[in-house]
Structure formats: C-alpha cells, structure tokens
Amino acid sequence: MGDSSAAFPLMRSRSRMPHLASSSTWDADVIVVGAGPAGSAAAAALARLGCHVLLLEAQRFPRDKVCGDVLLPEVASALAALGTSLDELAPDAHVVEGCNFTTGSGLHAGGNFCDRRGQTHVWRILPRRILDERLARYAERCGAELLEDHQLERTEWDASRRVNVLKVRQGGGHTTYLAPVIIGADGTFSRVAAGRGLAATASPPRRYSVALRAYADHASTTPRFEVITDGLLKRGCCWIVPVSPHRANVGIGxxxxxxxxxxxxxxxxxxxxxxxxxxxxxxxxLTGWQLPSASLRRRTVADGVLLVGDAAGFVDPFTGHGIHNALTSGLLAAQAAQRAIASADWRATGAALCSYERAWRRRFAFDFWIGRVLQHVHGNQRLLEAVVARAARNDSWAGQLMGLIGHAEPRHHSLRLQFLWSLLRSSLGRPDVSTAWSPPA
Ligand SMILES: Cc1cc2nc3c(=O)[nH]c(=O)nc-3n(C[C@H](O)[C@H](O)[C@H](O)COP(=O)(O)OP(=O)(O)OC[C@H]3O[C@@H](n4cnc5c(N)ncnc54)[C@H](O)[C@@H]3O)c2cc1C
Structure with a gap:
C-alpha cells in the first residue's frame, strides 16, 4: 500500500472529476454501502482523493459488531495510509502483549508477540461500538457524507445509462440513489454481493466460521489473550481477550x-x-455471527461494483481477524474507483475497476494461503497437541508460533521453511529440528 493518499488535502466540495462534475443525474461519484471499517476506510480515502462520496449505514452509531475487538499491529500502517492513526482513533485502547495457549490435554504454551529481533508488537483492544463510530466520524471529517439509518434493499446495474440504481430504506420510506460506482462494504451478508452474483455466503460451509461472543467480568493477571481448545470441540477454540483490567471479550469460534x-x-x-x-x-x-473465510478465487468486481472487507470474504482463515484487511481493501478499492470515474471512456473505467482485484490479490495472497495451512494445523487435534507440546519446551519454536499468531511482522518475513518442515515432522512424531530463528531476548 502506498501512502500517496496522504498528500491529498481534506475537502468537502462536490466532484473534482472533470467529466463527472457536470452530471446532475448522479447523487455521488461513489456510494459506499456499509460504515464498518472497510466502508469508512473507502469513504475516507475517496473523499481525500476529491470524490463526492455517500456512505450509507443501515444502523445508527454507536452500534455493536460481534468481534474479538483486536486491532493487529498492521492496523497502525493501514490507518497511516488513510491519514490517521491509532493515537487519534484508539488512544484509550487496552494493550495485549502476547498469548497463552491451552489444549484439551492440559498442555500450555505462551509468549509475547515478538518479531525475529525479539521486539514485542502489541495488540490494541477496543470494542467495536467505539472504534466503528470513530472511523465513520473520521470519514465524515475527510468530506464523506455519512447517512445513518439508510439500509440498502436492492441494487441493479442500468446498462443503458451505465449507472448503479440503489433502492434504500430510510426511516419509514424509500429513496433511490444513482452512482456510476458503488463499493459493497456491507459485511458477511452483503446485499450488494448477493444482488450482483458475487455472494460471499454462497461458499461451502467449510469456507466460513461460526462464533458466539460476549463480555464478562475477568481480572486479567497478565497482558495476554488466552486461547483454549479441547478434544470435544472440533476445529475451533474459545478465547478470552481483556478489554480492560476487569472485563474481557470472551467467545467461541x-x-x-x-x-x-x-x-x-x-x-x-x-x-x-x-x-x-x-x-x-x-x-x-452474547451474540452469534458468521465469518467468511478468505479465498483467492472470490470474485469482487462486477459492472460498476467493488466489494471490500467481509463482503469480499477478506478474513484470515486461521485467526478470524479481518479489520486490517477491511481497512486495506477499502483503500485499494477507493484508489481503483477514483481512477475509474476519472477515466475518459468506459473501457478504461472497466479496466480501472478490474485493477482492484489484481491489487488485493498481490497484497493478500500469501497471507490467505498461509492462513489456510495454519487453519489445517489448528483443525487437526493430534498435530495441534504436538505443536503446543513442542512450543512448551522450545523457546525458539514458541517465539515463532506466537509471532505468527500475533502478526508481530508480515508473515512472509516471519515464516521460515524450516518452521513448516518442523510442523510436518511434529505431526509425524519426529524429534526436534533446529530452526533458523533465535528466541526473543
Ligand atoms: C466472533 C468474531 C470475532 C472477530 N474478531 C476479530 C478481531 O478480534 N480482530 C479483527 O481484526 N477481526 C475480527 N473479526 C472479523 C471482523 O469483525 C471483520 O473482518 C470486520 O468487521 C470487517 O469489517 P467490514 O467493514 O467489512 O464489515 P462489518 O464490520 O460487518 O460492517 C458492515 C457494515 O455494513 C452495514 N450494513 C450491512 N448491511 C447493510 C445494508 N443493507 N445497507 C447499509 N448498511 C449495511 C452494517 O450495519 C455494518 O455497519 C471477528 C469476527 C467475528 C464474527
């Protein structure tokens, strides 16, 4: 992700796109549907690029969203590329430094989220009720028009006018909006995706997760989050994420x-x-939810439409984290949409929209692939027990495992072939082999 967008000033004017400025038939250059992290990121980036953007949100802020409330280390760089920061949006977040893992047979392994140099990269924990409203208000400050209590019911592509037609429920009535480009950021059950044959939830059941989440009293004794597995729950785990010294986000996935x-x-x-x-x-x-699981084969572009965040299925198959991908995909989609509406002819517009798919594949391909490998390890009880047993007696191994879980650094930096090879040997019950990675100081 380049941070060239930081060079654009905030603006509130209508379209700066030369060939669109005179259009009186469209309500906006781009309409973003859904003001979660993906939609607010896309709207903020588009407004900063000078586009006239409407951000439609079905609910009113503040509103809850089922989540573990974890902001991974890469959220900081995603926010920087949008011109903001964790200091601005999450100064009061709770800090978590590492993870304790317990298996059904009672094995424990733990450690901080360290990179190869032994430096700890912390997680910020902020309930989504707070984070999402702050992100949406940031998009407004950048110049996006946020319309709360505006629920998209249906969207169609009018091929003759080359425009999206959106039927939106607003309060007791309905309104129709028109825009040449829309960005579907309306989450797992995306109506934009369903209406355009791009539905994420059409995937087979093994490609999505189910979860329950609640908040409960919990006096955290260490600044770590806990993962608990047992033999009776196949392919899943429970978590305890401290959101304050006395309360935790708890759940099962x-x-x-x-x-x-x-x-x-x-x-x-x-x-x-x-x-x-x-x-x-x-x-x-206590609330239930579904998560799509990332797939490189998923289609995310149709006539005048781009999908971002959970609507596109951009959730890590191993950890279930998706806020960082939602923010990044929002920015990538905004850049493609801005190029599309600034294009001189419609062929160039289509090419600009298609460039979004190449951009997110380049950005996410390795993470999604390795996430699926790690998901298989986690889903295999025997292998999981072997991995945790080994982490419990080998600091180097534990360090690399916790670094991977915590996204202490990009996975293509932290993952070594020796580690994958050792995983395989662990599953076969072979003795330790050394890894090239040294334990944190
Ligand atoms: C149990 C659980 C735990 C998780 N834990 C973490 C975690 O700790 N860290 C992490 O990074 N990720 C986590 N995730 C994943 C994360 O929640 C998602 O990846 C993230 O919310 C995606 O953001 P989004 O903006 O794409 O979608 P959402 O956050 O789902 O936002 C979609 C928005 O669209 C609105 N909307 C929906 N339909 C319409 C409509 N028809 N019209 C208008 N608006 C509409 C919704 O009201 C909502 O505001 C977790 C997910 C689950 C289910």
Missing part, C-alpha cells in the same frame, strides 16, 4: 461450519470450556 453447530451447542461448549475461568453469570451481549 468454529472455523469450519460443516458440523452445523447450533447456537445452543456453541453455548454449551463455551460454558464447559470457560466456566472454570470466567464468571459467565456476569456475561452480557
């Missing part, structure tokens, strides 16, 4: 929905696995 666990069954697993660690009677906001 199964990253392969083919077992078709009901909400009641997930809740029973959660009680069994966390009941002895957390006072679940203090739990509030």
């Amino acid at each position: 199964v990253f392969d929905a083919r077992d078709r666990l009901t909400r009641g069954e997930l809740s029973q697993h959660l009680t069994r696995m966390l009941g002895s660690r957390i006072d679940l009677s203090s739990a509030s906001d």
